[in-house]
Amino acid sequence: MDLHIQQSSFAIREQFYLNDKPFKIISGAIHYFRVVPQYWRDRLEKLKALGCNTVETYVPWNMHEPQEGEFCFTGMYDLRKFIQTAAELGLYVIVRPSPYICAEWEFGGLPYWLLLDGEMKLRFSYPPYLNKVDAYFKRLFMEIKDLQIDQGGPIILMQVENEYGGYANDKAYMNALADMMKKHGTTVPLVTSDGPWHDMLDNGSIQDQALATINCGSNIKEHYARLKQFHGEEKPLMVMEFWIGWFDAWGDEEHHTRDAESASVELGHALEEGSVNIYMFHGGTNFGFTSGANYYEKLAPDTTSYDYDALLTEWGEITPKYKAFQEVISRFTTLPEVKLSTVIQRKAFGEIKVKDKVSLFSVMDELANPVTSPYPLTMEALHQSTGYILYKSNLGKNRPIEDFRLIQCTDRANVFINKKLKFTKYDLDMEEKEVFDLVDPDNELMVLVENMGRVNYSVKMNSQVKGIKGGVIVNGAFQSDWEHYSLPLDNLEQLDFTKKYEQGTPAFYRFELDIEEPADTFLDFSGWGKGVAFVNGFNLGRFWEIGPQRRLYIPAPLLKVGRNEIILFETEGKVKDSITLEADAGF
Numbered sequence: 001m002d003l004h005i006q007q008s009s010f011a012i013r014e015q016f017y018l019n020d021k022p023f024k025i026i027s028g029a030i031h032y033f034r035v036v037p038q039y040w041r042d043r044l045e046k047l048k049a050l051g052c053n054t055v056e057t058y059v060p061w062n063m064h065e066p067q068e069g070e071f072c073f074t075g076m077y078d079l080r081k082f083i084q085t086a087a088e089l090g091l092y093v094i095v096r097p098s099p100y101i102c103a104e105w106e107f108g109g110l111p112y113w114l115l116l117d118g119e120m121k122l123r124f125s126y127p128p129y130l131n132k133v134d135a136y137f138k139r140l141f142m143e144i145k146d147l148q149i150d151q152g153g154p155i156i157l158m159q160v161e162n163e164y165g166g167y168a169n170d171k172a173y174m175n176a177l178a179d180m181m182k183k184h185g186t187t188v189p190l191v192t193s194d195g196p197w198h199d200m201l202d203n204g205s206i207q208d209q210a211l212a213t214i215n216c217g218s219n220i221k222e223h224y225a226r227l228k229q230f231h232g233e234e235k236p237l238m239v240m241e242f243w244i245g246w247f248d249a250w251g252d253e254e255h256h257t258r259d260a261e262s263a264s265v266e267l268g269h270a271l272e273e274g275s276v277n278i279y280m281f282h283g284g285t286n287f288g289f290t291s292g293a294n295y296y297e298k299l300a301p302d303t304t305s306y307d308y309d310a311l312l313t314e315w316g317e318i319t320p321k322y323k324a325f326q327e328v329i330s331r332f333t334t335l336p337e338v339k340l341s342t343v344i345q346r347k348a349f350g351e352i353k354v355k356d357k358v359s360l361f362s363v364m365d366e367l368a369n370p371v372t373s374p375y376p377l378t379m380e381a382l383h384q385s386t387g388y389i390l391y392k393s394n395l396g397k398n399r400p401i402e403d404f405r406l407i408q409c410t411d412r413a414n415v416f417i418n419k420k421l422k423f424t425k426y427d428l429d430m431e432e433k434e435v436f437d438l439v440d441p442d443n444e445l446m447v448l449v450e451n452m453g454r455v456n457y458s459v460k461m462n463s464q465v466k467g468i469k470g471g472v473i474v475n476g477a478f479q480s481d482w483e484h485y486s487l488p489l490d491n492l493e494q495l496d497f498t499k500k501y502e503q504g505t506p507a508f509y510r511f512e513l514d515i516e517e518p519a520d521t522f523l524d525f526s527g528w529g530k531g532v533a534f535v536n537g538f539n540l541g542r543f544w545e546i547g548p549q550r551r552l553y554i555p556a557p558l559l560k561v562g563r564n565e566i567i568l569f570e571t572e573g574k575v576k577d578s579i580t581l582e583a584d585a586g587f
Contacts, residue, residue, distance in 0.1 A: 010149045010156040012189045012211050014234040027054035028281025032082035033063055034306055035284045038557040040085050042342035043282050043316055048089050049338035051329035055086050056094040056277045058101040060109040061136055068113050071139050080143045087154040096159040099133045104247045104302045105292045107454035112385045115465055122462055125173040137184045145185030157191055165194035165204025178209040193240035196223040201230050217243030220269040237274030244278055245309030248548055249300040255548045255587045257309040260321040267328050283308035285553055288539035289386035292456030299427040301452040303549040304541030314553050315520055347519035349581035352511045356497035360506040361419050364390055366494045368485040376468035376482050387488035388450050389467045393479055395443040404434040407470030411452035418444055448506055492567055504573035511566040518559035521581045522551040529574030534567040550586040
């Protein structure tokens with residue numbers, strides 16, 4: 001660790017105090033789990049060069065305990081290494097350690113297996129839920145408790161829950177979490193963060209245990225006045241999430257941006273009276289199936305890119321907004337000289353032709369061992385977190401089907417009769433009746449259901465079971481006798497591309513890329529329908545022709561000198577015979 005960060009103290013009185021001297025927190029958010037570890041130092045160096053003295057990160061429970069009792073703190077999920085890297089650069093750290101993070105992340109960071117309890121009450125003082133949080137915290141805090149500032153580490157603050165005032169007002173729950181954090185070793189001061197609107201501050205704050213902070217993107221002077229009134233006495237003012245951009249959902253008309261001028265003015269207002277954490281300093285990428293979703297009038301699943309129009313782009317490039325913020329921050333602190341240590345190049349590798357292809361229906365037995373049941377099983381019942389499930393059942397003889405419905409099916413379903421696509425259902429139209437004729441002597445039904453990302457915010461969180469929960473109606477009655485193929489797509493090395501390919505069906509497409517030097521690049525999926533992409537076995541994330549995202553970011557560390565393998569799984573039968581690797585994101 002940097003010798004400047006030694007065993008010391010951090011306190012909350014009428015303002016923040018570091019070693020008994022007033023301290024203004026100038027922080028930026030970087031989520032270690034959205035950035036390849038080889039680029040952590042680069043992003044943190046750029047944060048320090050901005051003038052920030054602190055980095056803030058969430059901690060996603062579902063990545064660290066993907067199955068109950070099985071923990072992961074390595075690779076992209078090496079929280080300890082990320083914090084230590086920040087310390088080596090002389091940065092302090094704010095940790096927001098779950099159980100819930102929102103963050104436009106799958107299920108807001110909650111693990112899917114909580115839903116195996118049919119009575120589960122998420123984010124309440126429901127004893128079985130609290131018991132599982134406690135077991136997780138016991139393991140999590142082993143990673144970080146000795147990295148707190150009073151033990152020689154860089155961590156100065158930890159947050160209790162996240163934006164709880166926008167969800168409920170169960171004070172017993174919030175106090176239980178604070179007590180649990182202390183039991184497992186938290187010694188630094190605690191904070192909460194909530195919107196300054198309506199009842200959110202009142203609902204989410206536990207003022208006798210934690211300092212209340214606010215989340216907002218504008219009108220900071222007005223919101224600070226509200227926070228002062230809420231405190232009732234002189235305490236530090238802080239915007240824990242100063243929103244400087246926004247996230248994108250599939251189907252949005254365009255990539256969300258915010259002008260640098262208005263954001264810079266608000267940053268100045270935040271720092272004049274208090275402290276700030278810039279959300280996001282660097283957004284990064286929702287690799288794999290980690291993107292969440294929002295749900296108000298309809299499902300709005302988030303894109304793979306979490307660019308957020310942040311100060312650094314998704315691929316880590318300094319933006320004009322960064323320069324504008326740097327100028328504002330220079331009024332409040334001396335900017336350090338930082339030499340960037342990571343050489344990052346971007347390159348267009350050009351067009352690559354399809355090398356091999358095979359239909360899902362030809363290889364589903366290689367990717368999954370079918371599970372039989374009289375009724376459809378959910379993804380959770382199959383102990384599957386994310387990805388797809390293929391449901392299969394025998395519909396029998398030729399006859400008119402006057403009432404076909406998918407009951408309690410989420411999120412998106414492609415329905416096939418004898419391996420031919422009949423129709424696609426999505427969200428609100430899932431239970432609408434379909435009428436058609438079975439014309440063949442024997443008829444096989446297959447339903448490919450995709451989990452588009454569990455909702456990460458608000459009242460829909462307790463109803464995030466994926467797959468088919470209710471059943472499939474055929475001529476007014478529930479269809480029985482099902483085979484289930486779980487497809488998390490984490491075993492593509494088992495694909496046999498010598499098997500049959502049928503045009504128009506869900507299929508895998510393999511490409512080979514030979515390179516002399518790895519570089520950042522972008523996979524342009526123009527002409528492809530919907531699916532997910534893999535590079536050398538690493539799940540890059542979802543693509544979808546509806547945009548606004550048009551290219552998938554491939555960091556150079558995912559590539560290697562020599563031959564690289566790219567696989568696309570496409571579900572709509574809308575494909576080309578090539579992909580293109582470009583040098584920019586295309587927006």
